[in-house]
Amino acid sequence: MSDYIFKSREGDNKPITRQQALIILKEAAEVVDIKENVGTHSLRKTWGYHAWKSGFNPALIMETLNHSNLSVTKRYLGIRQDEINDLYDNLNI
Numbered sequence: 298m299s300d301y302i303f304k305s306r307e308g309d310n311k312p313i314t315r316q317q318a319l320i321i322l323k324e325a326a327e328v329v330d331i332k333e334n335v336g337t338h339s340l341r342k343t344w345g346y347h348a349w350k351s352g353f354n355p356a357l358i359m360e361t362l363n364h365s366n367l368s369v370t371k372r373y374l375g376i377r378q379d380e381i382n383d384l385y386d387n388l389n390i
Contacts, residue, residue, distance in 0.1 A: 346374045 303318065305311040313321075318337050326335040341362070348358050349370075359370040371377045 342374065345370070346376075349374055349376055 300310055303313045303321075305313050311345040316339055322335050322339070324367060326333075345358055345362050348361075349355065353366055353390075355370065359367050362370060363372065364370045364373065
């Protein structure tokens, strides 16, 4: 648990820089033809969104993302918009 997943080539057990992570992410997105803007923050939001959709405790996700309340987390993850879209999709009017 004390080792970094993405290690720098410089020194023992040092992480890559945020800038290097961004370069790697952007290159990977280009290779798989992702047109949207991708950044290091995208990983954090994606993790939170999938944790929410997988049914993990919302309070735990909120705490992990260091948000002050649940409504901030829902807005951050786009959960509220998903719920609104589901409402319209399932009304069958």
